[in-house]
Amino acid sequence: MRNRFVLLACPLLISVSLALTAQAPPVQTLVKASRLLDPRTGNVLAPAAVLIEDDKIKEVGPPSKVQAPPGAKIIDLGEATLLPGLIDSHTHLLVDPVVPAEAERSRRYNGDFVPGLLLAIVESPSKRVLMGAQLAREDLESGITTVRNLGHSGIDGDTELRDAIKAGRVPGPRILASGRKLITRGSYIQSLNPALADAILQQEFLLIDGADRAREAVRLNEFQNVDVIKVTADENLTVPELAAVVEEAHRDHLKVAVHAVEKTSIQTAIDAGADSIEHGNQVTDEQLKQMRDKGIVFDFTPTFYGDFFTRLTEATVLMSPARRERWAKLDVSDSQTYDILVQRVLKSGVKFAAGSDMGWYFPGKTRGQTSVSRFPVLHQAGMPSLDVIRAITTNAAEMLGWQDRIGAIEPGKFADLVAVAGDPVADITELERVRFVMKNGQVVRNDFATH
Ligand SMILES: [Zn+2]
Numbered sequence: 001m002r003n004r005f006v007l008l009a010c011p012l013l014i015s016v017s018l019a020l021t022a023q024a025p026p027v028q029t030l031v032k033a034s035r036l037l038d039p040r041t042g043n044v045l046a047p048a049a050v051l052i053e054d055d056k057i058k059e060v061g062p063p064s065k066v067q068a069p070p071g072a073k074i075i076d077l078g079e080a081t082l083l084p085g086l087i088d089s090h091t092h093l094l095v096d097p098v099v100p101a102e103a104e105r106s107r108r109y110n111g112d113f114v115p116g117l118l119l120a121i122v123e124s125p126s127k128r129v130l131m132g133a134q135l136a137r138e139d140l141e142s143g144i145t146t147v148r149n150l151g152h153s154g155i156d157g158d159t160e161l162r163d164a165i166k167a168g169r170v171p172g173p174r175i176l177a178s179g180r181k182l183i184t185r186g187s188y189i190q191s192l193n194p195a196l197a198d199a200i201l202q203q204e205f206l207l208i209d210g211a212d213r214a215r216e217a218v219r220l221n222e223f224q225n226v227d228v229i230k231v232t233a234d235e236n237l238t239v240p241e242l243a244a245v246v247e248e249a250h251r252d253h254l255k256v257a258v259h260a261v262e263k264t265s266i267q268t269a270i271d272a273g274a275d276s277i278e279h280g281n282q283v284t285d286e287q288l289k290q291m292r293d294k295g296i297v298f299d300f301t302p303t304f305y306g307d308f309f310t311r312l313t314e315a316t317v318l319m320s321p322a323r324r325e326r327w328a329k330l331d332v333s334d335s336q337t338y339d340i341l342v343q344r345v346l347k348s349g350v351k352f353a354a355g356s357d358m359g360w361y362f363p364g365k366t367r368g369q370t371s372v373s374r375f376p377v378l379h380q381a382g383m384p385s386l387d388v389i390r391a392i393t394t395n396a397a398e399m400l401g402w403q404d405r406i407g408a409i410e411p412g413k414f415a416d417l418v419a420v421a422g423d424p425v426a427d428i429t430e431l432e433r434v435r436f437v438m439k440n441g442q443v444v445r446n447d448f449a450t451h
Contacts, residue, residue, distance in 0.1 A: 026053045028072035029441060032063055033419055035081040039393045040408060042386050042425075048082060052415040055440040060409055077419050077436055077448045083389065084408050085145025085416030085439060086431070087396035088371055090257075090278055090301050090355020093139070093161065093175075094132040094153040095120050098361050099309075101317040113189050116361075117152065121204045129157045135367040136161060136172030141445055142368025143434030145416035146174040146396075146406055150230040150257055150278070151181030152359060154203055159224050171444065174414075176400055178230035178257070179221040180206045182214070182245060187234045208237075211244035218248040228400075229256045231274075233265035242272035255401055257299070263287070270296060276399055278355070281341060288348035297399040298350050300391065301357035305338055305377040307331045315363045335381070342381040353399045354378060354391035369432070376428040385428040415441035419448070 029052040036048030049066040051059040059066045068074050097116020100108060108115050120128060132153070139147060149158045158177035165172040183205045192200055201207065206217035208231070218229055229249040231242060242258070249256050255275040260266040263282050270277075270290050276297040277283070283291075283298070291298060310327050313319055319327070345352055356371040365373075378388045397407025405414055419436035435447035 025071075027441070028053050028058075028069055029075060029415075030066070030068040030072050031075045031077065031082065031417060031438070033077040033080045033082045035423070036060070036409060037081055037083045037389070037424065038408065039084065039386065039389045044081075050082065050409060050415075050417065052438075052441045055415055055442075057409060057411055057413050057415050059411055075443070075446070077446075080419040080421055080436065080448055081423055081430075082409065082417055082419045082436075083424060084393045085406065085418055085437070086143045086372070086375075086392050086434075087146040087148075087353075087400070087407060088139065088144045088173075088356050088358075088392065089148045089353045089396045089399060090150055090299055090357045091139070091147045091371060092152045092357070092359035093135045093147065093149050093367075094128050094157045095359045096131065096135065096361040096367070097359070098316045099313045102320060102323055118189065120152070121154070121200060125154045125157060125203075128154060129161055132157060132161050133164070133170045133172065136165065136175070137170065138366035138368040139371055140171055140173045140368070140437065140439060142366065142372045143418040143431070143437050144173050144368060144371060145418070145437070145439045146176070146400070146402070148176040148178070148228060148257070148355070148400060150178045150228070150259075150355075151232075152204065153177070153179070155180060156224050159226060162227075173439065174406070174416075176227040176402075178228045179224045179226035180204060180217075181259075182206050182208045182217050182221075182229065182231040184232075184234060184236040184241075185209055187232060187236060208241055208245065211240050214241045214244040215248045218245055218252075218254075222252055222254070226254065229254050230259070231256060232259040233268050235262070235264050237265065237268055239268055239271045242268055242274070246273045246275075255399075270294065276353070279357075280345075281337075283341070283345075285344060285348065288345060288350050292348055292350040295351065297395075298345050298352045299399065300342070300345070300352060300354040300378060302338060302354070302374055302377050302381060303357040305335055305374070305381060308374075308377075312360055312362055316361070339381045342378065342383050346383065346387070351395065351399070352391055353396040354388070355396075372432050372434070375431055379428040385425045388428055389424060389431075414439075 031050045036045040049063040097114050162175035162177045208214040208217050246256050257276045258269040258274040259278045260269045261279045261281050276299045278299045356374040358371040362370045394407045397403045417438045418434045420430040422430045424430040437444040
C-alpha cells in the first residue's frame with residue numbers, strides 16, 4: 001500500500017517541491033558579538049560575526065570579513081560572548097520526583113527507587129510526556145540545545161518527545177533518546193506486587209537476563225527508533241550479556257552508554273566494549289588506562305556535588321537536625337572524593353564529557369536552571385573552565401557521534417548558539433546566566449535585545 005501511494009504521488013510531490021524551492025529564498029541571519037569562544041582550541045575571536053542560512057552556520061569570522069547579505073536579519077549582541085549551544089549528555093526529562101521525607105525515605109525506598117519514580121511508571125504516560133515537554137523547554141531556555149536522554153521515559157515517551165520537538169509541535173532541545181533502559185532482573189525495583197510486577201517493569205525497563213534476551217531488548221528499542229542504547233550494569237550483569245548488547249547495537253550504528261558506578265561493573269563495561277561509562281565513581285587508574293586505550297568515554301555526572309542534595313531536600317521536606325548534620329558532613333566528604341576523581345580522570349588522558357543526570361523536582365527553579373547548575377561544579381572540583389566547556393560542547397558532541405552536526409560554531413554545523421554577558425573562561429558560573437539562545441537558526445531567547 002505504502003509503495004503504491006509513493007509511486008502515484010511521486011510526480012506530484014516533485015513538481016510541488018520544485019515550485020516551493022524556487023519561491024522560498026534561504027533565510028539569512030547575521031549574529032554579531034564582541035567575542036566568540038572556540039572550545040576546541042580555546043581561541044577567542046574578537047569581535048565576531050556568524051552568518052546563518054536557514055538552520056545551519058554558513059560563515060564565521062571578524063565582522064569586517066563576514067557581512068550581512070541584502071535582506072539578512074542582523075542580531076547584535078553587543079559585548080556578549082558567543083559559544084556553542086550546550087549539550088547535556090546525561091539527563092532524564094520524563095521524571096521529576098521529590099526527595100521523600102525522612103521517615104518515608106527509610107521505610108518506602110524500593111531497591112534504588114524513590115516512591116516518585118514508581119509513581120511515574122504507573123501514572124498516565126500522556127501526563128508524563130507533557131511534563132517532559134515542559135522540562136525540555138526549560139532546558140532549552142537555559143542554553144541546552146541538545147540532550148541525551150538516558151532512560152526513565154516509559155516505552156516511547158522520549159522518542160515521541162524527540163519527534164514532536166523535531167516537527168516543531170513543542171519547543172525543546174535536540175534529543176538523543178535511549179528508550180527503555182536495559183537492566184538485569186532485580187537491579188532497580190523490588191518487592192512489587194507479584195501479580196503485576198512484570199507488567200509494571202515492562203513499562204520502564206527491558207530485562208536482559210541472558211545474551212538472547214539482551215539482543216532482543218536492543219531490537220525492541222530499535223523498533224521504537226531509539227538513538228542510543230542505555231544499559232545499567234550491576235554485579236549481576238555478565239560480560240557475554242553486555243557484549244551481546246554492544247554487538248547488536250553497533251550492527252545498527254547505535255552507541256551503548258553504560259551506567260556503572262562500582263569497580264566490578266565498570267570492568268564489565270570495559271570488557272564488553274561499551275562506548276561510554278556513565279558516572280564511573282569508583283574507577284581505578286588501571287581501568288582509566290584501559291578506557292583510554294579502547295577509546296571509551298568517561299561521562300562525569302557531578303549531580304550531587306557540593307550541597308546540592310541537602311539544598312534540594314531542604315526545599316521540599318523537613319529534615320531532623322541529626323540528619324541535617326549527618327548530610328552536611330557527607331556533602332563535604334563526597335565532594336572531596338569527587339575532586340580526586342576529577343583529577344585522576346584528567347591526568348589519565350581518557351576522553352571525557354559531562355551530564356547533569358538531572359531528574360529531580362527543585363521547587364523555585366526551572367529544570368534548565370537546575371541542570372546547568374551542575375556544570376560549573378566541575379570547576380569547583382578542579383577541572384579547568386575550558387575543559388568544563390569542552391565537556392558540554394565539543395567532547396560531548398564527539399561522544400554522541402554528532403561531531404559533524406553540533407558542539408562547535410563552524411560552517412556546516414547546526415546554528416545552535418548561546419551567549420553570556422561575561423567571559424565564561426574567567427567565570428564559569430556565567431553558564432548559569434545564559435542570556436541568548438538560538439537553536440536551528442531560530443532565536444529561543446534574547447535578553448540582550450533592546451526594545
Ligand atoms: Zn541517569
